[in-house]
Amino acid sequence: xxxxxxxxxxxxxxxxxxxxxxxxxxxxxxxxxxxxxxxxxxxxxxxxxxxxxxxxxxxxxxxxxxxxxxxxxxxxxxxxxxxxxxxxxxxxxxxxxxxxxxxxxxxxxxxxxxxxxxxxxxxxxxxxxxxxxxxxxxxxxxxxxxxxxxxxxxxxxxxxxxxxxxxxxxxxxxxxxxxxxxxxxxxxxxxxxxxxxxxxxxxxxxxxxxxxxxxxxxxxxxxxxxxxxxxxxxxxxxxxxxxxxxxxxxxxxxxxxxxxxxxxxxxxxxxxxxxxxxxxxxxxxxxxxxxxxxxxxxxxxxxxxxxxxxxxxxxxxxxxxxxxxxxxxxxxxxxxxxxxxxx
Numbered sequence: 461x462x463x464x465x466x467x468x469x470x471x472x473x474x475x476x477x478x479x480x481x482x483x484x485x486x487x488x489x490x491x492x493x494x495x496x497x498x499x500x501x502x503x504x505x506x507x508x509x510x511x512x513x514x515x516x517x518x519x520x521x522x523x524x525x526x527x528x529x530x531x532x533x534x535x536x537x538x539x540x541x542x543x544x545x546x547x548x549x550x551x552x553x554x555x556x557x558x559x560x561x562x563x564x565x566x567x568x569x570x571x572x573x574x575x576x577x578x579x580x581x582x583x584x585x586x587x588x589x590x591x592x593x594x595x596x597x598x599x600x601x602x603x604x605x606x607x608x609x610x611x612x613x614x615x616x617x618x619x620x621x622x623x624x625x626x627x628x629x630x631x632x633x634x635x636x637x638x639x640x641x642x643x644x645x646x647x648x649x650x651x652x653x654x655x656x657x658x659x660x661x662x663x664x665x666x667x668x669x670x671x672x673x674x675x676x677x678x679x680x681x682x683x684x685x686x687x688x689x690x691x692x693x694x695x696x697x698x699x700x701x702x703x704x705x706x707x708x709x710x711x712x713x714x715x716x717x718x719x720x721x722x723x724x725x726x727x728x729x730x731x732x733x734x735x736x737x738x739x740x741x742x743x744x745x746x747x748x749x750x751x752x753x754x755x756x757x758x759x760x761x762x763x764x765x766x767x768x769x770x771x772x773x774x775x776x777x778x779x780x781x782x783x784x785x786x787x788x789x790x791x792x793x794x795x796x797x798x799x800x801x802x803x
Contacts, residue, residue, distance in 0.1 A: 469580015626672035633702035718746030
């Protein structure tokens with residue numbers, strides 16, 4: 461079974477994924493940040509016990525932080541199965557669909573966080589997955605809900621629908637032309653945030669950015685998705701336009717950049733995370749733009765590599781602790797092993 465990040469999708473040259481996240485709290489418990497350790501343990505146990513026997517959750521993989529080490533948690537965060545916030549919690553648990561397109565986090569910033577992914581630009585699919593799971597969980601848990609304010613959440617900015625929708629975007633041309641800093645305030649005027657998934661906003665790690673809604677109160681799920689889609693389509697058009705200009709005006713430079721990146725990764729014996737992500741970003745750009753081809757391999761496969769070269773995955777593969785240099789050697793080995801032959 462393919463996981464969501466192993467599949468292609470609509471507009472996948474720019475859009476890596478669509479994600480919907482729903483924040484829910486349960487009556488009878490304090491918000492997470494006010495919860496004692498005793499109550500946090502009680503919440504985790506009670507919610508887990510109530511959810512683990514119902515369909516389709518009974519067929520999901522489950523986890524509990526009591527039984528996970530730091531590397532396992534880090535690996536789940538690197539694959540977006542859990543959030544950075546949950547990773548830092550002392551007491552947490554959850555359920556993950558076999559293909560990792562649906563994840564339920566218990567004792568995150570809110571008591572329950574439901575998130576659903578779809579590859580490429582397919583927010584409706586992600587929303588449908590999250591909404592169905594929300595109905596399943598809402599049938600057995602007593603959500604905190606107010607007729608005036610909607611779903612009550614730890615942060616007031618999440619109240620109302622409790623929904624955050626986001627696209628993960630690959631924007632090497634816009635980043636390379638220093639256009640991201642100008643886009644950030646522009647999308648802000650429409651109640652959206654554009655930010656680096658990792659690293660600095662001006663040049664994100666791997667040129668990967670997240671576009672998400674900021675406001676949930678007073679807006680329906682359809683309003684949020686329609687607004688997000690409208691702005692995402694404009695950013696996609698700009699990214700494609702800058703790619704086209706670059707290739708049209710400087711095709712040999714573009715080819716040289718892509719082939720150099722490939723050559724470095726194919727023969728390097730040490731690779732830092734920053735270098736690996738940047739060079740893979742340039743190869744992804746080359747594949748998505750048609751500058752190079754690789755049989756049975758496309759831009760979605762490159763994103764798999766971009767996830768795979770993060771530290772936790774390499775540490776779990778080696779099954780031993782490694783210092784920074786050893787990680788760089790392991791990363792270079794991993795890339796060489798999985799890099800396709802291009803033509």
